Amino acid sequence: MILLVTLSALLGLAVGSFLNVVVHRVPAGRSVVRPSSRCPGCDRGILRRDNVPVLSWLVLRGRCRHCGTGISVRYPVVELLTGLLFAAVAWQVGLSWALPAYLYLTAIAVALSAIDLDVHRLPDAIVLPSYLVTSVLLLVASLGTGDWYALVRALVGGVALLAVYFALFVVRPGGMGFGDVKLAGVLGLYLGWLGWSELLVGAFLAFLVGGVVSIGLVAFGRAGRRSRIPFGPFMLLGAVTAVFAGAALGQWYVGLFGLTAA
Structure with missing residues (x-):
């Protein structure tokens, strides 16, 4: 298990480095493949030794x-966060x-x-292909485990959350x-597969945390009643949690009523 967690963390650091490119380019409609990473100040390409997740930023003290x-x-934060979450x-x-998956x-x-x-956008370039990727990965998971009920439950969950x-x-x-x-359907697939x-x-x-944070922002004057607060992060936080x-x-919740969770 330790080896798996370590390898996953290293993979997460590398993926986090790529996600920085995705976050910067996808909203602008730019390719995440070409051109290679460049400094926004001098437009020179980033050297390979300067593209090591987290470590390069520390060595360069956050400068080109x-x-x-x-x-x-945010670059090393995204890399480190992804590595920790993968682990x-x-x-x-x-x-x-x-x-x-x-x-x-x-x-x-x-x-x-x-x-x-x-x-304040959830780009179709990421969300829509995720329906196909998620479906294939969960299909493989059900093939490997033989748990076809989980796959049916995933489909029901995806449709149900999308409909809500x-x-x-x-x-x-x-x-x-x-x-x-659109994101709700993807998250419904993942959560439904689990149970x-x-x-x-x-x-x-998603609604609980989103509501609490929104009320807090209004109460402390960081947002108004008509302010648009992105809900995607709350949906994703709820799903990952x-x-x-x-x-x-x-199980804890239904246990309060003397019942047992399915």
């Missing part, structure tokens, strides 16, 4: 080697057929959260973006 332009601290997911899921969820969660916070968000979008126009609706408790807990936490603790939280 050539022109001294400052490099945002945590590997520890939670273990060496299983489902691990690639939930590592992919982790990667898009980091990228989409950062983009939504930046530009679409209904909220129609009933209260402007309350959330249509990107949130009904994870699906319900993940959906509930449910991956780790959804079953336990579901």
